Every structure is written in C-alpha cells, then in structure tokens.
Amino acid sequence: MKALSTAAITWLVFIAPNYVLAQDYTPQQHQVPEKKQEFSPYVGQHFPKRVYFGDTHHHSSFSFDSGMFGNTLGPEDSYRFARGEEVTAANGVKAKLIRPLDFLAITDHAAYLGFTELMRTSDSRLMATKGGREMVEGYQAGGEEAWLFVVSMMKDFDIGKPRLDDPELTRSVWERVVDIASEYNQPGTFTAFNGYEWTSAPNGNNLHRNVIFRDGPLRVKQILPFSAFDSPEPEPLWEFMAAYEAKTGGQVLAIPHNPNISNGITFAETMSNGKRLTREYAEKRALWEPLLEVTQAKGDSEAHPFLSTEDEFADFETWDFGNAGSPMVPKENDMLQYEYARSGLQWGMKHKLKLGVNPFKFGMVGGTDTHTSLSTTREENFFGKLPALLPGPDRTEEAMVMKADGTPAVESWETSASGLTGVWAQENTRESLWDAMARKEVYATTGSRITVRVFAGWDFEADEVERPNFAEQGYKRGVPMGGDLSDAPAGKVPTFMVRSLRDVDGANLDRIQVIKGWIDANGLPREKIYDVAVSDGRTIGADGRCKTPVGSTVDVANADYTNSIGDALLMAYWKDPEFDADLHAFYYVRVIEIPTPRWTAYDAKRFGITMPDRVTMTVQDRAYTSPIWYTP
Numbered sequence: 001m002k003a004l005s006t007a008a009i010t011w012l013v014f015i016a017p018n019y020v021l022a023q024d025y026t027p028q029q030h031q032v033p034e035k036k037q038e039f040s041p042y043v044g045q046h047f048p049k050r051v052y053f054g055d056t057h058h059h060s061s062f063s064f065d066s067g068m069f070g071n072t073l074g075p076e077d078s079y080r081f082a083r084g085e086e087v088t089a090a091n092g093v094k095a096k097l098i099r100p101l102d103f104l105a106i107t108d109h110a111a112y113l114g115f116t117e118l119m120r121t122s123d124s125r126l127m128a129t130k131g132g133r134e135m136v137e138g139y140q141a142g143g144e145e146a147w148l149f150v151v152s153m154m155k156d157f158d159i160g161k162p163r164l165d166d167p168e169l170t171r172s173v174w175e176r177v178v179d180i181a182s183e184y185n186q187p188g189t190f191t192a193f194n195g196y197e198w199t200s201a202p203n204g205n206n207l208h209r210n211v212i213f214r215d216g217p218l219r220v221k222q223i224l225p226f227s228a229f230d231s232p233e234p235e236p237l238w239e240f241m242a243a244y245e246a247k248t249g250g251q252v253l254a255i256p257h258n259p260n261i262s263n264g265i266t267f268a269e270t271m272s273n274g275k276r277l278t279r280e281y282a283e284k285r286a287l288w289e290p291l292l293e294v295t296q297a298k299g300d301s302e303a304h305p306f307l308s309t310e311d312e313f314a315d316f317e318t319w320d321f322g323n324a325g326s327p328m329v330p331k332e333n334d335m336l337q338y339e340y341a342r343s344g345l346q347w348g349m350k351h352k353l354k355l356g357v358n359p360f361k362f363g364m365v366g367g368t369d370t371h372t373s374l375s376t377t378r379e380e381n382f383f384g385k386l387p388a389l390l391p392g393p394d395r396t397e398e399a400m401v402m403k404a405d406g407t408p409a410v411e412s413w414e415t416s417a418s419g420l421t422g423v424w425a426q427e428n429t430r431e432s433l434w435d436a437m438a439r440k441e442v443y444a445t446t447g448s449r450i451t452v453r454v455f456a457g458w459d460f461e462a463d464e465v466e467r468p469n470f471a472e473q474g475y476k477r478g479v480p481m482g483g484d485l486s487d488a489p490a491g492k493v494p495t496f497m498v499r500s501l502r503d504v505d506g507a508n509l510d511r512i513q514v515i516k517g518w519i520d521a522n523g524l525p526r527e528k529i530y531d532v533a534v535s536d537g538r539t540i541g542a543d544g545r546c547k548t549p550v551g552s553t554v555d556v557a558n559a560d561y562t563n564s565i566g567d568a569l570l571m572a573y574w575k576d577p578e579f580d581a582d583l584h585a586f587y588y589v590r591v592i593e594i595p596t597p598r599w600t601a602y603d604a605k606r607f608g609i610t611m612p613d614r615v616t617m618t619v620q621d622r623a624y625t626s627p628i629w630y631t632p
Helices: 006-022 064-068 075-082 115-120 130-140 143-159 167-184 234-248 279-288 333-338 341-355 430-438 462-466 470-477 599-607
Strands: 050-058 103-106 191-198 209-213 252-256 291-296 363-366 399-402 408-411 420-425 442-445 451-457 478-480 484-486 495-501 509-519 525-534 569-575 585-593 622-625 628-631
Touching: 050 075, 050 191, 050 209, 050 291, 064 115, 064 143, 075 103, 075 167, 115 130, 115 167, 130 143, 167 191, 191 430, 209 234, 209 430, 234 252, 234 279, 252 279, 252 430, 279 341, 291 341, 291 442, 333 341, 341 509, 341 525, 341 585, 420 430, 420 451, 451 470, 451 585, 451 622, 462 470, 462 495, 462 569, 470 478, 470 495, 495 509, 495 525, 495 585, 509 569, 525 569
Parallel strands: 050 103, 103 191, 252 291, 291 363, 363 442, 484 628
Antiparallel strands: 050 420, 191 209, 209 252, 363 420, 399 408, 420 442, 442 622, 451 478, 451 495, 495 569, 509 525, 509 585, 585 622, 585 628
C-alpha cells in the first residue's frame, strides 16, 4: 500500500477529528476555542453555516385516514415530490415545488400503518383472518358502504383498540417504510428521516406527537412503532423512547402537534393521571419533547388575541372553535392559556419556579400535516390538506369540522397553507439536522422560506450585526436560538443581534419583533412585544412599537402583489430596556412579511369564482424562532 504523505497524516490528525466533532453539536461560548491563525479564515470553523428547510409533519397514503379518504400516493411519491420532482396528485393534477426541500419526515400514523395499501391489494395476510377479510371487503365495497366502514374504523382510534393486532404484519410494513426512507436519503443533498405519528386524541382532544429518529435502518428496525393503541397517554410513549435508546444506542425525540385543538390539554397543570405535575414528569417531558409544532394546516398556535391583547398580529390563521371530537366539543376561553406557544412558555417558567425544572422549554417548528403526500406551503401552490381539498373550483365549499347541530365549525377555506421548519445545521444529514433539532437551533415559518438568525449575549456592540462575521462572534460570545443565558454579570443586560432575509422567491419583510415573556416578582406571567427593525424608513416609538402599518400592494382580483414596499433584508441590534436580573424570562423573534394574496385569492382568480365576504383573501406570512431563555 502506498505510504501516506506528511500532509495526509497532518490532515488526519488535526483536521479530521475537528470535522467529526463538528457534526455532533453547536458549541456554547465557553466551548469555542481561540483559533490558531491560519491564512484561510474558514479553517476549523465548526458552527452552522446555512439553514435547511423541510417538513416535520407529513402523511402519505400509508396513513389510514389519508389512504381511506382517497390519497393514492405512497411514501415514494412523497420523497420524489419533496426532492423537486413532478408528480401527479390523486385528482390527476400535476404538482411540483418551486424549489426542492432539504429534508422530509414522513410521519404516517402508527395505528394501522400501511393498512390501506394492504386492503387495496387484498393482501393475503389480511385475507387469512376474519378481521382482515372484513377490512378488505369494507374498503373495496365502494360508495356509501365503504364510507360507513371508514367511519366505523375511525372509531377504533377513539376506543384505543384495533380490530386486528398482528405484530408481524406491522413489522413488515414498518421495515418497508424504513427501506423506502433509506432509498431516498442522500446525505449532503436530501435527508429522509425515519419517523411516525403517535396519534392519541382522548375525548377528541389532540395529543398527537411526531416521533423522529436520528438513526438509520440498523437501529430503527429493532423496534415497532409505539401507537395510540399501545397507550393513549404520552408518559408511556416516553418510556418507549427511553427503552429504544437503551436497546439500540440510538436517539429519538417527539414533537407535540399544534396545541390549538387540544381544548386545554397540551400545557395542562396536571399529568394524564389527573395529579399535579411532578419534577420527574417535568424532567421527562423536557428531555423527550424539546420542540413544539406551532403552525400547520389546522391553524396557527403561536399566540391568541384573547391572551395577547396588545398584539395586533396575534389573530393569525386562528382555529379556536373547539377540539377534534365527533361531534366537536366547543372551546372555552379558560382553555386558551394551555393551548398557545407563548402562554405555554410562560407556564413552563412558572413550573420551573416550583419544580426546579421547566417542562415546556421547547423550540418552535412548523409542519404541513398534509394528507396528500404533497408538502406544499406556498399560497399560489397550495394543494390542500386532504384529498378532498386538492385544487378544484369547489374545494372552498367543504366543511372541515362539524358542530353537534350539524353546521360547520370550520370551513375548508380556513385551512392554512402552513408550515415549514428551518434548521441551522452544519450539513444536510440525519445526524446533523437531528442534533440541531435537539438543541433547538430551529424555527418555524408559516410557509415561506424566510431566513432568520438571532444571537443573545452580554457584550455585543451595535455595529456587529452588520459585520460579515456576526455569526462567528454570535457563537463565540453568545448563544443562538434555543440557547440559555444565566447569571447576568453585574450591570449587564442581554444584547441581541438579529438578521432576516426574505424568501428569494417571495415577499419583502415588514418588520422584526422580539417577543419577551417573563414571570414578574408576584409570580404572574407577563409579555411585551418590541419592534426592533421596520422597513421603509418607518420609525419605532419610545414604547418600542412602530404604529405605522407597512401598507399593502395586494391586488385581490388578480391575485397579485409587488415588492415595492417592505425590505428584502432587515437587521437589528437590541438591548432589553426593562431587564431584571432576578426574573426568569424568554425571548424569541417573530419576522413578518408584507401582505400577499392568500391561497383563496389564487383559487378565486384561477377558477373564476366569487368568494363569500367572510373568506380571508390576504395573508402576512411569518417566522417564529426558538426562544432564548434567561435564568437567574
């Protein structure tokens, strides 16, 4: 064998170890070593250089409801579409993304995983059992009989008991799902995560979680997905996750769904057994659920106008009608504080004061919750959430959720085109992206690919946000989104550097805001919004707010707008003017675009239809970063 050169040995000894370690974590400020002076300033850099966009909540025809409701596109189609290929939707309409996604987590329901495919093909293993034959016959009956069969099977989820329990059949489907992910996973180019959805909704209250693995087939094939048939309570799910890591040496996390249809359960003050939260519960929840889905097709869960009365942007794609029960159980105002991310973060700090651990210390992500195998989030390219809501002139007339009296609680036009997750990572691999998720260096967008980055520290200077190496200094002397500040130095207040760039194919930016939440000296939750950068030369008042709206260029009739208002790039340096070093606090950034036509306006133009006055026709898409916490 040819001997290694001195240069090659030097590379292996000094460079390769740094490269390997770089994939494992983003360092905190005390972990960033002083660099040896090199000619190239980029030698040895090991912090994230770019953001990757993808979908953490996606259903193919392998999900029972998706397949039963008419979706014919399987996981292969989901990956092909996400990677930028043209596919044909279940209704025959061709679909393609403006740009490929960087990653996709197909989170098909674990309960009855892949069963619609087995029923469609009259799988011999189903036909060999009485319950399986009933499934095949019911599915293939067609017409009203098939619909009644679907309704009867959906009730299995309510009672938590499957009519057919065959672990070997489930294993064969799970292994196929994992093999498909392996086929489409291309490290460095496109990441196909292994994952699934744990679908629990006791009494119609949504407790769903997406379970995302860091690992490949050698580890994830050692288990079967833990479903709501195994338990409708999240605590046993966490036990399953712990057992998976102990057995395989792998890593896994869970992402609770948008909490807005849980009817006050997501951030409840009690555990599943009805008892008050304990420190053990708080530790486990914080460990296994580092993220929260704050925006998706079923509405936005960042803030609610009832809770945030001083926030003019809080009423965004709001679904506050009730839960997902059949019939729906109406919402009561007291439930709202346990359903929105901002109040959940406040509750987390309150629990920390009592328990010593924050159970709701989550980063923010977005997902589509599509059941069409198509992750479409742009308003002009929205293919709906369900097969019945694929593009067509009548899709806005459908009812999504019904009240007990048979009238619509939610109409299909209220479905949002949201959302996406942005991940700051070193490279596009399962390991690097998952690690960024685990450390919460992620953010949610309501559909567009806004770039946003924030750092907090104690000694940033105003001009640093404009410097080309602001990210390097941010990591070296501060913390990124998802990070922690503690023990404020005497006389110091938190300083923030924020940059945001518009979607290259999208709308200009209206403003950047810092959302601060804290627990005051009396133990009461407080919040305040600061406009820290605004477009078009508008001014920010002494109260930290810009009262002048950005305006609008939207031509609703023609589903058009221009970027003649707003800015493509906004930057901000901000100090907290009301910082109290003795009080727990969090800070996250919200970036808001200028108004654009909503997907309903595009439908009206394309199909030549007139929308009722109640239909929303414009939208201001936005991004929400994971918080940065301050702990005394």
